[in-house]
Amino acid sequence: MTRRALGRGRLLIVVGSLVTLVGMVPAWWVIERTGQAAITGNGFEGAGLVVFLAALLLIALVVLPFASRDGDSPLDRGPLYVAVALLGIGAFLFRLYQIMQFGGLSLTESIGLWITGVGLLIVVSGVGDILTEKPREY
Numbered sequence: 001m002t003r004r005a006l007g008r009g010r011l012l013i014v015v016g017s018l019v020t021l022v023g024m025v026p027a028w029w030v031i032e033r034t035g036q037a038a039i040t041g042n043g044f045e046g047a048g049l050v051v052f053l054a055a056l057l058l059i060a061l062v063v064l065p066f067a068s069r070d071g072d073s074p075l076d077r078g079p080l081y082v083a084v085a086l087l088g089i090g091a092f093l094f095r096l097y098q099i100m101q102f103g104g105l106s107l108t109e110s111i112g113l114w115i116t117g118v119g120l121l122i123v124v125s126g127v128g129d130i131l132t133e134k135p136r137e138y
Helices: 007-022 048-067 078-101 111-132
Strands: 029-033 036-041
Touching (some): 007 048
Antiparallel strands (some): 029 036
């Protein structure tokens, strides 16, 4: 039984996914109202839920080989990481487009949006590392 080392790419994916999950909680959008409290929303609305699920799925893909008896998983492959990362990034960009349409994007008050974006950039870096790593020798 040979266990796979975690590696830089998978570590970056886990860190990026965790940063993405942390960014789901703070405000993603704010609409100021005159004489009333501002209306805000976070990443658990609309397409943000897809970003949340993609981050969880990326962590699960990294953990699966370590949870198996033989230390390998058929799902631990580069193209699947690319597909899930693209799903999360696409949902993030779509949600950003939606927020821009109703005027809720505030560069200073949308801290959750910034944190999630940085997390997804870290994930992209990790996926790039996985795609360029040498094939595993058995």
